[in-house]
Amino acid sequence: MVFWERSKGKSRLSAPPDPRKGRNAMSHDLEIEQLRAKTHCAAFLERSTPPWRLDRRESTKNCLKYRRGQGEILIVNHEGKGWWDPQSDAKGDIFGLVQRLEPSLNFGEVRKTLRCFVGVTPRFPAFERSQVGAASALGLSKRWERRRRLQPGSTVWRYLAGERALPRRVLERACAADAVREGPYGSAWFPHRDDHGAVTHIEIRGPDFKGSVKGGDKVLFRLPGGSAPPMRLVLAEAPIDALSAAAFDNVRDDTLYAATGGGMGPKTIEAIETIAALLARTPGAVFCSAADADRAGDRYAARHREIAAAAGVVFERLRPPVEDDDWNDMLRQREEAAK
Structure with a gap:
């Protein structure tokens, strides 16, 4: 069989297309x-x-x-x-x-x-939570329970209210939610909790120290603004930034204020996805990223946006208006300007 092919007004013979x-x-x-x-x-x-x-x-x-x-x-x-x-x-x-x-x-x-x-399986066995991790989490819970609850007028209270400019209403709400306790040397302890409320990690902030209690796994720091389920999630990097965002909101009852502790590991991602799925069942719910105003913060916010989109939740970027600042920087600047 031959095929006719027309080119520039002329006809010529061509080979049939090769089915191979x-x-x-x-x-x-x-x-x-x-x-x-x-x-x-x-x-x-x-x-x-x-x-x-x-x-x-x-x-x-x-x-x-x-x-x-x-x-x-x-x-x-x-x-x-x-x-x-x-x-x-x-x-x-x-x-x-x-x-x-x-x-x-x-x-x-x-x-x-x-x-x-093709068909090669990973070398790790079927995933199971290690006994070491479980024991570590148990030890963290005991250490957390031994620390004193935040008291008005204490050294830790003065640090948070003075140097960090957190208002009394926010500190009282954090205390009521057991979202902060008093550590040694005037430091504030902030717990990460899993979906069941268990303490999995403790961040430490003080006048002269920034770190965490050894052991445990980062999940999420959480400060519920009011009754569950929330209609709004405000997700920051550090617990103090989450509390600062709550201060700007005057602690909205419909909001869960949370913090990742910086980078987001698998357990943090899963916790955020769980909250996003919960928000998706609530009409009018919003996922707000309050990550810092820098390149790293923008990367985290982009990841937050992806999670919100996957869950079908409206996304909003709450970016601090000053470059390279976080929400606690903005809160302190507001308090300084009011003096």
């Missing part, structure tokens, strides 16, 4: 989808050079935290089909992961590499 080319393209696309579906990102990380190591303590069943070298961190999610970098905006599928770690490879070479990983 269409089959090759379909086969190519099918292989890509199979590689995506049957290759586990964690299996590739564990067999990279140098290999990545699972941080069991910071991992959950749905978010596996891997570390390598000095400060390299990647989170594997979506049952091994996806990954993201908590220190940047980078994320993707297995193809993006290989190209990130092996930037010299072209797409064909990446495909060839991944053929060796």
Whole structure:
């Protein structure tokens, strides 16, 4: 069979289309989808050079935290089909992961590499919370209970009300919610709690100290403005910033004020997603990101926006109006201007 092809008013003979080319393209696309579906990102990380190591303590069943070298961190999610970098905006599928770690490879070479990983399972066993982690959390709860509740006029109260400019109404609400206690040397202790209210981590802030109690896992610092469920989430980086945002709101009854403690690990992400899902069931609910006014804060806010969008919740960016400042900086400036 011959085909006529017209070009610039002239007719000429041409060969029929090769059906093998269409089959090759379909086969190519099918292989890509199979590689995506049957290759586990964690299996590739564990067999990279140098290999990545699972941080069991910071991992959950749905978010596996891997570390390598000095400060390299990647989170594997979506049952091994996806990954993201908590220190940047980078994320993707297995193809993006290989190209990130092996930037010299072209797409064909990446495909060839991944053929060796089809069906390969990660080396870690089925995820279980470690006994060490559970014991650590139990120890934190005991240490928390031993600390004195915040008292008006105490050294810690004066630090929070004076140097940090937190108003009495906010401190009283935090005290009533057991969201702050008095640590040694005039320091304030702020608890992270899981969805059941258990203390999982304690942040420490004082006139001369910034740190945390050893052990435990960051989840979320939480200050409920009123009765549950909330219609609004205000998510900051530090507990004092969350309290400062509450001060600007005069502590709204419909709001949950929360803080991540900086970077967001898998357990923090899961806690935020749980709250976002709760908000999604409430008409008019809003997810507000009160992260700092800097590049890191904007990255966190972008991640917050993604979580809100995935849950179908309206998102609002509460960015401090002064560059490189946080909401406590803004609160202190307001109090200074009022003098």
